[in-house]
Amino acid sequence: MSEYQIINPATGEHIAAVAATTLPEADAAIARAHGAFGTWRHVSPGDRARLLRRFATLVDSHVEELAQLEVANAGHTIGNARWEAGNVRDVLHYYAGAPERLFGRQIPVPGGLDVTFAEPLGVVGVIVPWNFPMPVAAWGFAPALAAGNTVVLKPAEWTPLTALRLAELALEAGLPEGVFTVLPGDGPVIGQRFVTHPLVRKICFTGSTRVGKQIMAGCADQVKRVTLELGGKNANIIFADSDLAKAAATAPYAVFDNAGQDCCARSRILVQASVYDEFMAHFETAVRGVKVLDPTDPASEVGPLVSAAHHERVSSYVAQSKVAFQGSVPDGPGFWFPPTVLETAGPSDVAWREEVFGPVVSVLPFADEAEAVALANDTEYGLAGSIWTRDVGRALRVARAVDAGNLSVNSHSSVRYWTPFGGAKQSGFGRELGPDALAAFTDVKNVFISTEES
Numbered sequence: 061m062s063e064y065q066i067i068n069p070a071t072g073e074h075i076a077a078v079a080a081t082t083l084p085e086a087d088a089a090i091a092r093a094h095g096a097f098g099t100w101r102h103v104s105p106g107d108r109a110r111l112l113r114r115f116a117t118l119v120d121s122h123v124e125e126l127a128q129l130e131v132a133n134a135g136h137t138i139g140n141a142r143w144e145a146g147n148v149r150d151v152l153h154y155y156a157g158a159p160e161r162l163f164g165r166q167i168p169v170p171g172g173l174d175v176t177f178a179e180p181l182g183v184v185g186v187i188v189p190w191n192f193p194m195p196v197a198a199w200g201f202a203p204a205l206a207a208g209n210t211v212v213l214k215p216a217e218w219t220p221l222t223a224l225r226l227a228e229l230a231l232e233a234g235l236p237e238g239v240f241t242v243l244p245g246d247g248p249v250i251g252q253r254f255v256t257h258p259l260v261r262k263i264c265f266t267g268s269t270r271v272g273k274q275i276m277a278g279c280a281d282q283v284k285r286v287t288l289e290l291g292g293k294n295a296n297i298i299f300a301d302s303d304l305a306k307a308a309a310t311a312p313y314a315v316f317d318n319a320g321q322d323c324c325a326r327s328r329i330l331v332q333a334s335v336y337d338e339f340m341a342h343f344e345t346a347v348r349g350v351k352v353l354d355p356t357d358p359a360s361e362v363g364p365l366v367s368a369a370h371h372e373r374v375s376s377y378v379a380q381s382k383v384a385f386q387g388s389v390p391d392g393p394g395f396w397f398p399p400t401v402l403e404t405a406g407p408s409d410v411a412w413r414e415e416v417f418g419p420v421v422s423v424l425p426f427a428d429e430a431e432a433v434a435l436a437n438d439t440e441y442g443l444a445g446s447i448w449t450r451d452v453g454r455a456l457r458v459a460r461a462v463d464a465g466n467l468s469v470n471s472h473s474s475v476r477y478w479t480p481f482g483g484a485k486q487s488g489f490g491r492e493l494g495p496d497a498l499a500a501f502t503d504v505k506n507v508f509i510s511t512e513e514s
């Protein structure tokens with residue numbers, strides 16, 4: 061495609077056209093990023109930190125503009141979009157603290173001095189999905205830049221606007237040309253070019269498991285480093301001894317937030333059989349109360365789906381299932397989809413097994429702890445999950461037994477920028493955020509200096 065037509069998902073209106081990067085343009089940008097690496101890696105830690113802080117400060121003074129842009133481009137509610145722009149600022153501030161604290165080690169050895177260095181890798185290719193265009197981009201570019209790498213970033217085809225604005229702010233903050241470049245383009249063309257280009261030393265990919273597998277296979281050819289943040293089919297496990305009213309009141313938001321377009325969406329609810337009916341009564345009231353409104357309205361809790369094509373995909377899952385009950389959507393144009401609870405016959409149901417990526421949830425009862433863990437683990441994914449119980453021993457047992465990267469007890473929160481985030485099984489590998497992310501953007505180099513007399 062030579063140009064992307066950007067549509068406001070809430071209104072169906074055309075809001076912008078964005079030129080798609082061509083292959084020669086991508087190659088030139090990668091060459092510039094490689095050239096810039098030669099200087100950026102040697103910028104003193106203090107100066108690199110100051111530049112990243114200035115970038116963070118500029119993002120802070122543009123939170124409202126970035127949020128409004130995301131509402132128009134991705135249909136996110138204004139409340140969520142403000143949080144997302146604020147998250148970019150916070151992640152930049154957090155990693156601005158890194159350049160001055162990235163130490164090597166000195167390991168005692170006989171006959172000399174042995175030291176290690178945390179070396180930056182070079183040009184890092186960051187590939188971003190459309191569901192959280194701002195935070196996911198920052199989780200890649202901020203630690204990569206802090207560690208001394210340069211970055212080429214490809215936003216998703218449907219949602220390039222905020223990434224392009226962030227690149228302008230980076231330049232305004234004083235990051236040298238070529239250090240951070242945003243290249244809108246087709247995944248199989250520009251994304252693949254990052255994978256095959258020998259000067260791109262690492263791929264930081266967030267997206268579907270299907271594409272993640274292709275990226276991993278492509279990286280094998282050059283033994284290119286890769287981190288993969290992929291899909292999820294996360295369990296929300298509710299035990300009979302939990303605060304049932306709270307678990308039921310929050311469960312809709314754990315899956316319908318961002319219209320369910322969230323890798324951490326708790327789209328499989330598991331309820332202990334003894335409280336199933338009680339839970340479902342509270343849950344239905346809560347689902348019917350979710351405010352699906354114009355995303356510019358500060359009261360809006362859920363906006364539209366991102367595109368007509370994605371609306372069709374979510375609809376096809378619901379068409380294969382039986383609906384138990386649904387919330388409501390506004391009248392008029394836009395890619396609206398009501399919060400939907402499905403009747404689930406069993407764990408072989410297609411909507412129970414596959415990532416629907418819309419405001420759709422399935423519920424199943426379980427008898428005891430062992431069955432809850434077995435059902436939670438009966439998926440190829442392993443990203444996130446919640447456990448509701450008042451028994452702290454059970455909470456820890458289940459958290460250790462569920463094979464996923466991020467679990468929350470009596471909470472649905474998965475992301476705090478100072479703690480690690482990432483998946484197990486086919487949800488990917490490598491960790492973003494927190495101190496662990498820095499290791500993913502550096503290599504350990506060992507140097508031995510002989511102290512023997514010549």
Ligand code: NAD
Pocket residue numbers: 187188189190191192196214215216217245246247248249250251252266267268269271272274275288289290291292322323324415417443483487488
């Ligand atoms: P996607 O895999 O279709 O696309 C993701 C990105 O990869 C886009 O920029 C796309 O253009 C690019 N791409 C597509 N084909 C490519 C190829 N052959 N080579 C290189 N790049 C290519 O995913 P999506 O539909 O944009 O996003 C939704 C998916 O992302 C869901 O599965 C969701 O769970 C996942 N996700 C995961 C996380 C996480 O942290 N684990 C976070 C957000 C989204």
